[in-house]
Amino acid sequence: MNRKPIVVGITGPSNSGKTTLIEKLIQIALQRGVKVGVVKHDPKDKAQLDTPGKDSWRFFKQGADVLLLSPVKTGIFLHRPMEFGEIIQLFSGYDLILVEGLRTLPLRRLGVFRGRIEEEY
Secondary structure, eight states: OOOOOEEEEEEOOTTSSHHHHHHHHHHHHHHTTOOEEEEEOOTTOOOOOSOTTSHHHHHHHTTOOEEEEOSSOEEEEOSSOOOHHHHHHHTTTOSEEEEESOTTSOOEEEEOOSSSOOTTO
């Protein structure tokens, strides 16, 4: 039987400690044998695709969608946003999915704050 993963959103302002919390949650989950996936929202489009000038970067710049496959990792870069349901399908078979950002999605959520609570999160 294929169980649905637990999906938890982690939200908060920049430099509040979201990444540190997610790292700790991953460590704890993996120690307990929990298969973990992370969805990282990149609203300012700062994530880099490979290195400028390399093959996958050049393919993407030409307009192709690119899937990077290596012996230790896989990355996918598309010229379109994915619906959250499609993303969850990519993580089928996982026990826990941590979602950094995407605060408008109706998910169970942990708010991370430093100094003061910001109500919009």
